[in-house]
């Protein structure tokens with residue numbers, strides 16, 4: 001595959017879009033922005049943190065002295081359960097619709113200094129159980145079309161607080177990203193009679209060059225079509241449509257694979273690796289969604305080091321995504337690091 | 346339109362996607378990342394800058410002592426004119442194609458300290474003339490499918506050098522963004538018998554609430570479907586498909602409107618306002634593209650102040666774009682500032 005050493009484009013069959021791959025572009029000198037590396041805190045409790053146990057939040061509520069997972073409704077929710085429908089506008093080019101929903105915050109742990117990479121297997125399993133209960137509960141509401149669970153990790157990724165937590169936004173409509181994936185998975189299923197990610201998972205397991213981590217239930221790859229330098233895709237080996245389909249041992253396996261993935265990320269640049277991650281799974285309405293295959297996307301911004309990120313700007317925003325190293329070389333580097341966290345060796 | 350004071354979604358007919366609008370979400374307290382404000386340099390010549398006249402670039406070439414616009418081939422190009430075609434892969438899910446092309450750098454001015462907002466009308470007109478010549482020259486090459494002209498302004502937007510410059514990437518295929526717009530404009534034309542952006546421009550001119558600036562040839566609005574807090578769309582009033590269709594007075598009018606827009610941006614937070622901007626125009630091949638309507642997108646990251654940006658992360662990357670203020674309030678603020686640059690008053 002030495003011909004992949006030159007600029008080329010690769011196709012993402014999940015979003016049905018292209019990415020431009022320009023290997024070796026990191027050889028150019030960098031005089032641009034250098035961020036602060038994100039270190040670990042040794043503060044187990046921060047009196048200023050509105051997510052720590054016992055503290056009062058900006059909205060005026062007081063957190064309980066929680067000891068494991070703690071979930072509450074976002075005090076500054078981007079979605080409300082009862083927004084009115086917008087009225088008619090002067091033109092069909094000015095189209096608006098109501099979007100009702102709920103926003104929740106899930107604190108993973110009372111200890112302010114932890115991250116998923118540093119939490120124990122049992123603690124992460126508790127988080128997976130909580131996500132499952134939330135998915136089931138929110139999906140069952142008549143108003144919910146989709147449940148998006150996501151984590152913004154690190155100041156570079158807009159996290160407004162380092163306390164280990166994620167968010168859940170449940171929307172009335174299926175947002176564009178999972179809607180695109182639904183269409184792609186439906187089209188693949190009707191064309192091939194099989195599931196897109198089942199087939200892709202087998203291809204990657206067979207090739208091996210893009211694998212980062214694995215266990216009995218999950219495979220983690222830098223996908224063929226990765227956009228971010230160290231982007232990964234966590235794919236269930238079985239055809240599971242959503243967290244609702246998981247057995248307890250599959251939930252435990254998810255906890256294991258998330259820990260493996262985040263530990264490798266932290267070890268790559270010996271930093272608390274920033275990322276946005278989240279699960280894509282079956283929408284809540286519209287049938288049994290046999291076409292859907294549960295997966296997680298990790299979108300981390302770093303490129304050269306703990307302080308120099310990839311900027312998805314000019315050409316990427318106006319044209320198409322572009323990456324500076326191959327997915328294969330990124331996977332090789334993530335495979336090469338230890339699976340024990342660098343701070344715990 | 347008070348019902349637009351609640352969370353709702355708006356439709357972007359150019360990309361055929363939705364954006365979630367959550368007005369007043371900026372009321373939540375911000376404990377996240379605070380960037381450095383980008384000030385102006387008073388260094389007219391920087392011996393370390395590889396774009397200043399007479400200096401040697403990283404690639405080893407020496408810049409001439411240029412006095413107006415200076416254009417050269419990018420020393421670390423993401424595209425090459427003669428990349429080989431990738432060979433066959435093991436699976437149709439691993440799809441790659443050659444992407445050949447050219448990357449150029451356009452220095453706007455020899456003076457290191459300037460930006461478009463600070464350049465004279467005549468100087469900006471010289472830049473517009475250079476863009477036009479580049480579009481014509483690159484489009485005429487048999488290999489070129491599309492010419493993307495874009496500017497990354499400011500360290501926050503990944504600009505690796507503050508010297509006033511932009512880039513041009515000419516690709517073999519039409520990248521996904523202009524390809525999506527082509528499809529939307531074609532579909533609109535066949536459904537309505539008219540041009541999408543001609544119709545939209547008239548609607549916005551009639552309403553007025555989203556207008557930021559205008560002259561005889563161009564209208565600048567915060568579009569109904571803006572994603573970034575202070576995103577703007579520069580629309581030609583006439584049905585011009587590309588820079589190739591412009592008269593000299595239309596090029597002068599484009600120079601004028603770009604200056605008006607960047608001056609207002611700088612004045613908003615009294616800073617050198619960071620942004621990514623670029624032109625979308627007719628592809629180079631495949632007929633006369635009567636459906637195409639020339640426009641420019643400005644995507645600026647700032648939200649609250651010169652130092653606090655909007656993060657398009659978690660929900661935005663995994664679900665759909667979300668904004669925290671209405672386009673109408675953003676336009677009102679950009680209209681309210683002076684059209685004279687704050688450093689020149």
Ligand SMILES: O=P(O)(O)O[C@H]1O[C@H](CO)[C@@H](O)[C@H](O)[C@H]1O
Pocket residue numbers: 032310311312313314315316322497502503504505506512
């Ligand atoms: O080419 P530059 O200015 O060095 O680099 C900048 O613009 C490119 C094109 O949008 C991006 O791919 C890079 O991530 C960004 O840092």
Ligand SMILES: O=P(O)(O)O[C@H]1O[C@H](CO)[C@@H](O)[C@H](O)[C@H]1O
Pocket residue numbers: 152157158159160161377655656657658659660661667
């Ligand atoms: O909700 P938070 O953590 O305050 O905010 C963060 O995540 C949100 C959801 O992705 C984004 O809209 C915000 O821009 C980001 O700063």
